[in-house]
Amino acid sequence: DEKIDYSFPLIAWHPSGKLFTFIIENKGKLYLYFYSIKDKKLEKQRLFHIEKVLDYSYSSDGKLMVLSAIKNGKSDILVYNLASHTFEQITNDQYDDINPKFIENSSKIIFSSNRINDTIKKENDTNITKQQFYNDIFIYNYKTKSSVLKNISNATTFNKIIPFQLKKDNYLFVGNQNKINNLFFSKIDSSISHIDTLTHYQYTIKTYPLTNFRRNIEEYDIGFKQNKYSVLIFNNNRFKIYILDTNKIKQNK
Numbered sequence: 001d002e003k004i005d006y007s008f009p010l011i012a013w014h015p016s017g018k019l020f021t022f023i024i025e026n027k028g029k030l031y032l033y034f035y036s037i038k039d040k041k042l043e044k045q046r047l048f049h050i051e052k053v054l055d056y057s058y059s060s061d062g063k064l065m066v067l068s069a070i071k072n073g074k075s076d077i078l079v080y081n082l083a084s085h086t087f088e089q090i091t092n093d094q095y096d097d098i099n100p101k102f103i104e105n106s107s108k109i110i111f112s113s114n115r116i117n118d119t120i121k122k123e124n125d126t127n128i129t130k131q132q133f134y135n136d137i138f139i140y141n142y143k144t145k146s147s148v149l150k151n152i153s154n155a156t157t158f159n160k161i162i163p164f165q166l167k168k169d170n171y172l173f174v175g176n177q178n179k180i181n182n183l184f185f186s187k188i189d190s191s192i193s194h195i196d197t198l199t200h201y202q203y204t205i206k207t208y209p210l211t212n213f214r215r216n217i218e219e220y221d222i223g224f225k226q227n228k229y230s231v232l233i234f235n236n237n238r239f240k241i242y243i244l245d246t247n248k249i250k251q252n253k
Helices: none
Strands: 010-013 021-025 029-036 042-047 052-058 066-070 074-083 085-087 097-103 110-112 134-142 160-167 171-176 184-197 199-209 217-223 230-233 238-245
Touching: 010 052, 021 052, 052 097, 052 171, 066 097, 074 097, 074 110, 110 160, 134 160, 160 217, 171 217, 184 217
Parallel strands: none
Antiparallel strands: 010 021, 021 029, 029 042, 052 066, 066 074, 074 085, 097 110, 110 134, 160 171, 171 184, 184 199, 217 230, 230 238
């Protein structure tokens, strides 16, 4: 019997709010569906050259998607152009890159990865098979295409997934510091280290937990207009949703 893949479908709203999209697999082929809320019409695109999509989200203008996808047996970050139906490869190595999102007007991409350093290397580079046993949170500058990533994980050796930017230099992620997935807040502060012909800055990262549940957080989402965030937890054979106040996030701690 064929094993059922319960990781599909994947869903996302277009930034306009007029299109609901989802990705499914049918007979080994990947399809991206668009459902028009106004017209109630369903259209689809075939996704070529990738084997599986793990996660995806839109750019701020809705013209691009950033995906964590399996290609040639590896999970990498790719950007999909909806008009040209083409992929742009961002990472191409043995590391596991997941949970990508565009941030800062789609000029950057934040994602989770078990890579051991902050430099994107090519697949055939030496010493690339080493991996961490936990994921850190990285930011890729999509505008400049710099191969040097920013690690916002504060050198802590626990797993970090599902990153989210609240505002510039303020982030959320799910981490298992106490072996249970809870929600964490991370803030980057900068100060002038020295001045020569240029002004040089040094950065400090403050990270602390926002929740202390006894069961893993499966998902979370932010409601900016309501100043609330919600977390999804599976406990006693049922899913439970908790609504919490974002004002309790002490962003200057």
